[in-house]
Amino acid sequence: MPRTALSPRQLSLRNTEAIELWPASLLRPRGSADARTLARARWVLRRKRDGRFLAAELAEGLQPLVPRLAREPGLEAALDLLDSPSPRGARAMPAALPLDRIGERLHGLGLEADAYAARTGLALVAEPDWLAFAGHDRWRRPLWLHPTAMRAWHAMRQAAAGDGVVLEAISGYRSHDYQLGIFERKLARGLALEDILAVNAAPGFSEHHGGLALDIGTPGEPPAEDSFERTPAFAWLQAHAGAHGFTMSYPRDNPHGIVHEPWHWRHAGP
Incomplete structure (x- = not known):
């Protein structure tokens, strides 16, 4: 049954x-x-x-x-x-999972957490013990976000639609293991570690781990490309995302060593 x-x-x-x-x-x-x-x-x-x-x-x-x-x-x-109860209540908040395995993941890539943090100014990001279902992304995959970011994303997307702008989620939460897999696949294709680090934060340091970051796109535009910066969707985000608690994490000449990412927006959180 x-x-x-x-x-x-x-x-x-x-x-x-x-x-x-x-x-x-x-x-x-x-x-x-x-x-x-x-x-x-x-x-x-x-x-x-x-x-x-x-x-x-x-x-x-x-x-x-x-x-x-x-x-x-x-x-x-x-x-x-x-065997434990599911998260309940509209205002229930996740707790952070331990960061115990970060050193092991980074060691396998030849990185050390303290040195990487000092060099980039990026902080370790714990995974939440649960995430909210925020609908689907462009490819109809489930989109998982911190509940605070989920509510803000829904409100921001609705506000944009009211102005005739369509915002699409490209990706939301990513686990430490998923981020490590990105590095392993790119290394297997022959990419140099430093080149990968210019476009992907090291496992444990991506804002996506906390469920507060979104890669955003719009119909007709390829995902995660600079061309997004020339769309009405990006112009709308520049003007209105702050009112919904979102900021662009990696503008041009950012201090973290990450390339310009006009599609990557992070919510301030609870």
């Missing part, structure tokens, strides 16, 4: 250091077996490092989706979270 569907207010991404708990209704099946399982599940445990589905919560109990589930790193914390 299918589990009771989650209400819109329960559509949160619940977070541990290694594993995410996703509402099954927001996941895309990766085959017929996945489709049958997801149709009966409420929550799915998803490995952060590679996005692998690990287990599904069904009416009859937890169904493993990988061999040797019991050996999965971080499983105990994820199961404890699964």
Whole structure:
């Protein structure tokens, strides 16, 4: 028998250091077996490092989706979270997850946290223990944001629409592991580390980790390109984003060593 569907207010991404708990209704099946399982599940445990589905919560109990589930790193914390109440209330706020594994991730890239922070002026950013469902991005992927940023994004997008401007989300929350994967894929393609650091903050230092940052686009424009700066959408953001609590993090000649990113906007937070 299918589990009771989650209400819109329960559509949160619940977070541990290694594993995410996703509402099954927001996941895309990766085959017929996945489709049958997801149709009966409420929550799915998803490995952060590679996005692998690990287990599904069904009416009859937890169904493993990988061999040797019991050996999965971080499983105990994820199961404890699964057994705990979901975030409730319109003003519930996330707590920060530990930053214990940042040094390990950076060491694998040949970086050291204190030295990188001193060089760039960027701060470590903890992941929230849950994020709010903020709709979908341009590619119909679930958009996860800190609840404060989610409410501000909805209000700002509606205000822009009232002025005839369409704002699209390109990306929101990204985990530390996802950011590390960006670096690993680019290094595998032969890019130099310093070149990657000019366009991507090191894992643990991206504003996207906290769920407060959004990459924003508009229809007809490629994502994350300088051409966005010449659109009516960017002009509208320059004039009105501040009233909604958003600022552009990486203007020209910013002190962080990050290229100019007219699409990247961060909310001030709670």
